[in-house]
Amino acid sequence: MVSPAIALAFIPFVFSLLIRYRHYFWLFYRAVLVRCLRDYLTGIPKEDRAFQYIMTHAIPGDPLHILETFDQWSYHCEYLSNLGPQKAKILERLIYEKAPLTVLELGTYCGYATIVMAQALPLGARLCTVEMDARKASVAEKVIRLAGFDDDMVEQVVGPSEEVIPQLKEKYRLFQVDFVFMDHWKRCYLRDLQLLEAHDLLPEGATILADNVIFPGAPHFLQYVKACGKYKWRIHRTSLQYFRGIRDGMAQITYTGLQ
Known part of the structure; x- marks a missing residue:
């Protein structure tokens, strides 16, 4: 069993890793954990959820507005690996x-x-x-x-x-x-x-x-x-x-x- 003193000694190391790689942890959270949870709750794949959002918020026939709507979804709702x-x-x-x-x-x-x-x-x-x-x-x-x-x-x-x-x-x-x-x-x-x-x-x-x-x-x-x-x-x-x-x-x- 690890002693409390040894465990405490690892805290600064773990903390520094979290700081250094925070963007990658955040990517994993948004791209994997959030997706899995919402897939389970909705029964709908994230790409289909994104399309539903596009249908609701984008202007048909306006390519630039559709791209902007995709960006809004990816920044504020769920991560999509769009361009x-x-x-x-x-x-x-x-x-x-x-x-x-x-x-x-x-x-x-x-x-x-x-x-x-x-x-x-x-x-x-x-x-x-x-x-x-x-x-x-x-x-x-x-x-x-x-x-x-x-x-x-x-x-x-x-x-x-x-x-x-x-x-x-x-x-x-x-x-x-x-x-x-x-x-x-x-x-x-x-x-x-x-x-x-x-x-x-x-x-x-x-x-x-x-x-x-x-x-x-x-x-x-x-x-x-x-x-x-x-x-x-x-x-x-x-x-x-x-x-x-x-x-x-x-x-x-x-x-x-x-x-």
């Missing part, structure tokens, strides 16, 4: 700068980043967004249509990215991709980038923007991008969406086609 306003500005600026005609999104989630890109795309552009979770895809589909984007502009594909990417040319008539946004499982970033290369889907100058490369991180992806000689790269330093105390970043890479 968030800080990172959305980076993504939106790149879409305006690059003016891509074909965009591939890997990881639709609730459709937040999809809306950010769709409202910034040039006339006649096409966005294909891939989500492996059918329930989340259903929420995203409703959000995207609520924002006013139809199937001609935003096409949603439900399925694992490693199965969808090899089918993009034949099944989805997407022969090259000018811009790729990655925000799905971080361990899949490298695999899917190499799939895009293997199937000749990246034209010279194509831009890939990958989220969360610092937290939770995608080290193998970054190592490959830096070492393979095919890409120019830079890191946009940000914070985790809705948590300014947690450092994060987005990797912007440009395909040069060189080896």
Whole structure:
């Protein structure tokens, strides 16, 4: 049995840990504990609860207001791992700068980043967004249509990215991709980038923007991008969406086609 003196000696250490990692403890509380409790009490997944809030508070056909309503929910109600306003500005600026005609999104989630890109795309552009979770895809589909984007502009594909990417040319008539946004499982970033290369889907100058490369991180992806000689790269330093105390970043890479 631990003596009271030894237990007291650990109090400053525990207290310092709580102070140092308070943002991570708060993230765990909001993202895990609150979600589990509300899932149990309501019997409704958090993404569906968020959509109910959007339906009640957002203006249909107004993409910016829908994004703002998502932010209000994520700041004040329940945490959602949406892109968030800080990172959305980076993504939106790149879409305006690059003016891509074909965009591939890997990881639709609730459709937040999809809306950010769709409202910034040039006339006649096409966005294909891939989500492996059918329930989340259903929420995203409703959000995207609520924002006013139809199937001609935003096409949603439900399925694992490693199965969808090899089918993009034949099944989805997407022969090259000018811009790729990655925000799905971080361990899949490298695999899917190499799939895009293997199937000749990246034209010279194509831009890939990958989220969360610092937290939770995608080290193998970054190592490959830096070492393979095919890409120019830079890191946009940000914070985790809705948590300014947690450092994060987005990797912007440009395909040069060189080896």
